[in-house]
Amino acid sequence: xxxxxxxxxxxxxxxxxxxxxxxxxxxxxxxxxxxxxxxxxxxxxxxxxxxxxxxxxxxxxxxxxxxxxxxxxxxxxxxxxxxxxxxxxxxxxxxxxxxxxxxxxxxxxxxxxxxxxxxxxxxxxxxxxxxxxxxxxxxxxxxxxxxxxxxxxxxxxxxxxxxxxxxxxxxxxxxxxxxxxxxxxxxxxxxxxxxxxxxxxxxxxxxxxxxxxxxxxxxxxxxxxxxxxxxxxxxxxxxxxxxxxxxxxxxxxxxxxxxxxxxxxxxxxxxxxxxxxxxxxxxxxxxxxxxxxxxxxxxxxxxxxxxxxxxxxxxxxxxxxxxxxxxxxxxxxxxxxxxxxxxxxxxxxxxxxxxxxxxxxxxxxxxxxxxxxxxxxxxxxxxxxxxxxxxxxxxxxxxxxxxxxxxxxxxxxxxxxxxxxxxxxxxxxxxxxxxxxxxxxxxxxxxxxxxxxxxxxxxxxxxxxxx
Amino acid sequence: xxxxxxxxxxxxxxxxxxxxxxxxxxxxxxxxxxxxxxxxxxxxxxxxxxxxxxxxxxxxxxxxxxxxxxxxxxxxxxxxxxxxxxxxxxxxxxxxxxxxxxxxxxxxxxxxxxxxxxxxxxxxxxxxxxxxxxxxxxxxxxxxxxxxxxxxxxxxxxxxxxxxxxxxxxxxxxxxxxxxxxxxxxxxxxxxxxxxxxxxxxxxxxxxxxxxxxxxxxxxxxxxxxxxxxxxxxxxxxxxxxxxxxxxxxxxxxxxxxxxxxxxxxxxxxxxxxxxxxxxxxxxxxxxxxxxxxxxxxxxxxxxxxxxxxxxxxxx
Numbered sequence: 001x002x003x004x005x006x007x008x009x010x011x012x013x014x015x016x017x018x019x020x021x022x023x024x025x026x027x028x029x030x031x032x033x034x035x036x037x038x039x040x041x042x043x044x045x046x047x048x049x050x051x052x053x054x055x056x057x058x059x060x061x062x063x064x065x066x067x068x069x070x071x072x073x074x075x076x077x078x079x080x081x082x083x084x085x086x087x088x089x090x091x092x093x094x095x096x097x098x099x100x101x102x103x104x105x106x107x108x109x110x111x112x113x114x115x116x117x118x119x120x121x122x123x124x125x126x127x128x129x130x131x132x133x134x135x136x137x138x139x140x141x142x143x144x145x146x147x148x149x150x151x152x153x154x155x156x157x158x159x160x161x162x163x164x165x166x167x168x169x170x171x172x173x174x175x176x177x178x179x180x181x182x183x184x185x186x187x188x189x190x191x192x193x194x195x196x197x198x199x200x201x202x203x204x205x206x207x208x209x210x211x212x213x214x215x216x217x218x219x220x221x222x223x224x225x226x227x228x229x230x231x232x233x234x235x236x237x238x239x240x241x242x243x244x245x246x247x248x249x250x251x252x253x254x255x256x257x258x259x260x261x262x263x264x265x266x267x268x269x270x271x272x273x274x275x276x277x278x279x280x281x282x283x284x285x286x287x288x289x290x291x292x293x294x295x296x297x298x299x300x301x302x303x304x305x306x307x308x309x310x311x312x313x314x315x316x317x318x319x320x321x322x323x324x325x326x327x328x329x330x331x332x333x334x335x336x337x338x339x340x341x342x343x344x345x346x347x348x349x350x351x352x353x354x355x356x357x358x359x360x361x362x363x364x365x366x367x368x369x370x371x372x373x374x375x376x377x378x379x380x381x382x383x384x385x386x387x388x389x390x391x392x393x394x395x396x397x398x399x400x401x402x403x404x405x406x407x408x409x410x411x412x413x414x415x416x417x418x419x420x421x422x423x424x425x426x427x428x429x430x431x432x433x434x435x436x437x438x439x440x441x442x443x444x445x446x447x448x449x450x451x452x453x454x455x456x457x458x459x460x461x462x463x464x465x466x467x
Numbered sequence: 468x469x470x471x472x473x474x475x476x477x478x479x480x481x482x483x484x485x486x487x488x489x490x491x492x493x494x495x496x497x498x499x500x501x502x503x504x505x506x507x508x509x510x511x512x513x514x515x516x517x518x519x520x521x522x523x524x525x526x527x528x529x530x531x532x533x534x535x536x537x538x539x540x541x542x543x544x545x546x547x548x549x550x551x552x553x554x555x556x557x558x559x560x561x562x563x564x565x566x567x568x569x570x571x572x573x574x575x576x577x578x579x580x581x582x583x584x585x586x587x588x589x590x591x592x593x594x595x596x597x598x599x600x601x602x603x604x605x606x607x608x609x610x611x612x613x614x615x616x617x618x619x620x621x622x623x624x625x626x627x628x629x630x631x632x633x634x635x636x637x638x639x640x641x642x643x644x645x646x647x648x649x650x651x652x653x654x655x656x657x658x659x660x661x662x663x664x665x666x667x668x669x670x671x672x673x674x675x676x677x678x679x680x681x682x683x684x685x686x687x688x689x690x691x692x693x694x695x696x697x698x699x700x701x702x703x704x705x706x707x708x709x710x711x712x713x714x715x716x717x718x719x720x721x722x723x724x725x726x727x728x729x730x731x732x733x734x735x736x737x738x739x740x741x742x743x744x745x746x747x748x749x750x751x752x753x754x755x756x757x758x759x760x761x762x763x764x765x766x767x768x769x770x771x772x773x774x775x776x777x778x779x780x781x782x783x
Contacts, residue, residue, distance in 0.1 A: 026674060073676030073701075073780035092701060092779045184676070186575045208569050208708055215568035218547045220598040221578060222473040244578030246602065247479070360481035386480050387530025388545040402715045402760035415542055416498055419713040419760065422565065427705040427772065429693040434686065446713075453530045453542050 025268070027071050028182060033266045034067065035189050037181040039174040044193045046185065046266055057178050060085035072184035077143060077177060087180060114161045125156040133176070143177025150176075163433070185266045187214075187238040194234065194263075195441075202231045202263075203370040204396060206444035208424040210235070214242055216392040216449040217364040223247040226285075226362040226384055228377060230369040233261030236277060239366065240264065240345070245272035250349060250357065251279045252381070264345045277345035284354055285384055361386025365452075367393040374400045374448075375407060382413055387454040394445055401448040408450065417450035471546045471594065471626040474602045478627075480545050485526045491625060492524065493544040493554060503546065503554045505625065516541060546626065548595040555622065558615050561591035562658075565710045566682070566770055570656060571599045573775050574678045578604055580653035583672060585609040585639040585665065588658065590619040596656070597623075597631040606631060607648065611638040643668025650674065657681040658771075662688065663695035670699040675780040684771040692774055700776035707772055712763045720755035 028034055028049060036045040036055060047053055053064040057078050066076065066087045076087040128150060136146055150172050151157050157165060173179075183189055191210050194202040213235070219225055219242045229235040229251055236251045243249060253259045258279045269277075349357075362385050367377055374395055385391060391414070395401050401419050408414040422444045426437045470478035471491070478484075486492060490506045496514060504512055504521075512519040516539025524533055529545035544550060549564060562570075570592065576582060576599040587593055587610035596606045610616045613636050620634045637645070640661055652672040657665055662681040669679055679700065681692050689705055696703050 026676065071675055071780050073777060074782065075780075089782050091782050188572050188575055207572065208565070211568040211572035212565065212710075215549060215564060215571065215595065218549065218598075220472055221601040222476055222479040224479070241577055242599070244602075246476075246578075360479075360483055363480045386482050387528050388543075389480055389530070390547065390549070398713065398760050399758075402713070402758045405715055406717065406758040415495060416544075418498075419715070421711040421713065421762075423707075423709040423711060424569075425707045427689075427707070429689055429703070429705050429774070431690070431694070434690055451530070451544060453532065453544075454528065455532060 027069060028067050028184075030068050033185050033268050034064075034072075035183040035185045035193060035266075036064075037183050039178050040181075041196075042174065044197055046190075046193070055087075055180070057085075057180070058175075062087045067182055070182060072182055074182045076180040076182065078180075079142070080137070080140065090179070114159065116160070116164070119156055119159060125154050126150065127153045127155070143173070146176040147172045185268060187241050187267070190237070190263065190266055191234060202234045203368060203394070204443070204445060205231055205234060205368065205394065206422070206424060206441065208422045209394065209444040209447065210238055212420065212422055212447060213366050213368070213392045213394055214238060216390060216447065217366045218390050219243060219364050219366075221246045223249075223364050224357060224360065224362045225249045225364040225366065226357075226381060227251050227365075228253070228367045228369050228372075228381065229261060230259055230371065231263075233263035233265075235366055235368045236261050236345075237264040237267040237269070239364075240269055240273050240277050241267055243273075243276065245270065245276060247276060247363075248349075248353065248357075249277045250285070250362065251277065251346060252282050252285060253279065254282050256281065258346065261346055269345065271343045274345040275343040275347075277347075278349035278353065279346045280349035280354055282380060284349070285357065286380070287358065287383065357384070361389065363389050365389065365391035367391070370394070370396045370445075375404050378404055378408065382408075382452055385452040387452055390449065390451050393448040395448070396445055398446055401446055405448055405450075412455040413452065414450040415453050417448065420447045420449065421445075422447070471548065471551060472598045472601045472628060472631065474627075474630060480529060482528055485528055486524050486531075486543060488521075488525060491546050492529070493546050493550045494519075495542040495544050501544075501550065501554050503551070512541075514541070515539070548598050551594050551626065552591045555589055555591060556618075557589055558618055559586075559588040561589045562682070563591070563767070563770065565708045566773065567592055567595045569706070569708045569773065570680055570682075571595060573773070574654040574656065574680055576600060576604075576654050578602065580604040581648075581651060582606045582654045582656065583609070583644055583648060583652050583669070584656045584658075585637075585644075586611065586658055587616060587619045587634055589615075590622050592656065592658075593619065593623070593632060594626065594628065597628045601631050604631070604653075605633065607633050607635065609635050609637045609639050609644070611636065611640075639668070640664040644672050648672045653677050655679045660688075662692050666692070666695045666699075670778055673778040675778050677778050679776050679778070681774045682771045683774070684769070686772065689772045689774055696774070696776045699779055701779045702777040703774065704776070705772050705774040707769070709767060709770075711766055713760045714763050715758050715760050718757045718759050 031049060033046065033048050036047060038057060045055060047055065047064060049064055049068050054061050055064060060078055062078060062085050070089060075090050075092055077090045078085050079088040133146060136149065147169065151169065157168065160168065187210065188207055191205060191207045195206055219239050221244060223243050224247055225239050225243060227236050227239055227249060236249055240249050251261055264277065365381055365385050367374065367381065369377065374393055378393065382391065393401065405417050405419060408417060424444060425440055428435060428437055473479040486506060488506055488508055491503050492506060493501055494504050494512060495501050506521050506524055508522065510521040517535025517537040519533060519535045519541065524543055527533065529543060531543055532540050533543055534540045552561065552563060552567065576596065578601060580600045581604055582596055582600055584593060584596060584606060585608065587608040593606060593608050600606055610619065616634050616636045623629055623632045640659055643665065649671045653674060654677060655669045655673055659665060662683065673679060683689050683692065693703055
């Protein structure tokens with residue numbers, strides 16, 4: 001950290017920032033969780049940098065060891081060396097810039113406007129065969145050299161438009177010179193990756209929706225956040241990341257089996273932050289209960305109908321690409337690698353903390369349980385919120401939220417309620433080619449948000465003029 | 468001491484943390500009518516519901532219902548960055564929740580981060596950024612308009628955010644960010660007419676792989692910004708974020724002798740009308756009752772484009 005460049009007050013901030021810098025570490029460390037982006041988002045793999053971790057690209061298996069000690073955002077290519085294929089750090093690609101430069105410098109002249117009217121797609125354009133390419137590879141040609149050779153040996157390349165040539169080049173690069181980008185897992189990248197690759201695992205939670213949930217529920221420092229997360233831990237992890245090492249995140253559940261929150265482990269949360277993530281069954285939190293339950297005695301009355309607690313698919317199968325799956329190393333992943341005594345997120349909430357939650361009330365409530373009955377959930381959980389605390393409920397269907405909102409209005413338990421449907425559209429911004437992306441996601445879920453209030457009348461005539 | 472953003476445990480919202488003199492409360496009259504009021508001894512609030520004495524508020528928990536002299540009531544809410552965005556005085560066009568929440572997430576801001584913002588405007592985003600970096604991070608925000616910077620500073624002071632936000636008068640387009648921030652910043656947010664002028668300076672301030680965001684209403688601005696970003700930044704993505712709201716309505720069929728008569732009996736449609744159904748639950752379930760939802764007729768069509776980019780990590 002370049003603290004020496006800062007003056008007075010900023011120095012204190014930076015010094016404090018250093019204390020929490022583990023949360024935002026810039027360099028991949030031994031045993032950290034990473035997101036590998038292969039060929040600009042074509043393939044996304046979560047992994048953990050353990051000694052045996054590897055990744056298979058095409059038909060080549062490469063160890064992930066070279067990634068340790070490299071900054072997040074580093075780019076790697078697969079190179080063939082004496083001991084086999086390995087990942088090697090490479091310079092940032094400038095393919096994005098090439099198109100820009102071509103358009104500026106060349107400026108296709110009026111006489112030479114190219115289009116594809118004479119290009120026939122009959123598979124005869126390329127004169128290099130796959131054997132030729134293999135021969136080049138065994139002679140030690142780099143991926144980029146192979147791509148250049150392909151271009152040189154293509155009879156139709158010159159006839160293509162500038163944009164078409166660029167597309168061709170990118171396509172060949174992806175196959176013969178694949179790139180691996182080391183990304184730091186964060187709420188944004190984890191949410192987007194799941195949404196893109198396995199959205200059903202995270203209840204189709206889109207990143208703008210998740211962002212709104214966090215803001216609407218006023219998640220921040222010293223929050224005592226109550227979370228009902230049936231999305232594998234995506235919400236718990238995101239809340240914890242936002243709260244930092246203060247406050248508490250209570251991941252609650254109905255019945256006796258805590259909901260699986262494995263995704264939390266992808267966030268690289270520091271020990272301090274993990275220590276703040278606690279689990280408590282609703283039966284412990286409910287004001288009707290005086291002493292927290294000690295043992296996991298099955299209590300059928302607490303199991304909600306229609307909640308598939310045991311039906312959660314095993315995540316380690318779904319995101320396992322090759323090599324070590326992050327989610328496989330449940331038992332001993334953290335112990336030896338980070339060199340510090342790890343605190344596993346999701347410890348059972350100690351009784352004194354549960355008591356303080358009951359005394360003070362939670363400061364935020366987020367419900368993300370698309371399969372469950374929202375109406376009964378909110379009736380159970382809302383009373384645990386402090387007055388004036390906000391709540392945000394995510395659901396895939398509008399009708400249950402409408403019913404919920406109506407019920408809350410009628411029972412005067414909440415004000416400021418709103419049902420929102422977030423809308424997100426991405427744009428391609430390139431010279432002469434700026435337009436929204438051709439593909440768009442149509443639906444990011446609904447959110448019911450509001451603020452809990454005290455409706456006790458402390459005197460005076462009750463007139464329903466407000467609310 | 469107002470706790471818009473809690474910087475210690477004692478400040479957090481709680482059943483046990485009562486309203487005190489000097490607190491800023493958000494007076495909620497209706498969902499579309501709220502205002503910030505600083506509680507002070509001897510003061511009163513006057514509105515359509517009557518006269519409210521501040522002294523009646525002191526000692527009650529936030530979220531309480533309080534009454535006026537003539538029996539009308541309002542709710543007193545604890546200030547949050549969201550509520551602040553809805554009640555603050557607009558000196559400039561502001562950012563609202565959908566853009567704000569997306570920006571905070573996409574800039575990957577977590578507690579402890581150091582963030583630069585220009586321009587400060589009315590401080591809507593600034594307040595949410597302060598929450599995101601608290602308690603140990605910091606927001607340095609810049610505006611070239613001295614009076615607006617001053618108003619923002621006053622708001623932050625009133626809201627107890629001075630340990631988190633530093634406001635400086637400076638023309639970022641003309642002068643760039645101060646050199647003291649170079650190499651130390653986790654995120655930069657630009658809301659400027661010509662953001663491309665600020666990008667070289669921003670690229671020196673940001674740590675490698677850190678994220679920059681530029682908010683521009685016009686696509687031409689976006690194109691020029693992206694062009695400038697390409698030399699030092701990667702992962703350049705541009706989005707639009709909007710939200711569609713829904714309203715609900717009761718639809719009540721009274722059970723009548725003739726079963727063909729399905730005409731709705733009930734109150735005229737209003738989003739916030741109190742339920743006119745009988746309080747007795749069993750009566751309610753006997754009549755055919757449903758709640759319908761539909762999108763609101765009006766919506767915000769466009770605020771601005773959000774362009775995000777990461778400072779490229781060089782391989783040494």
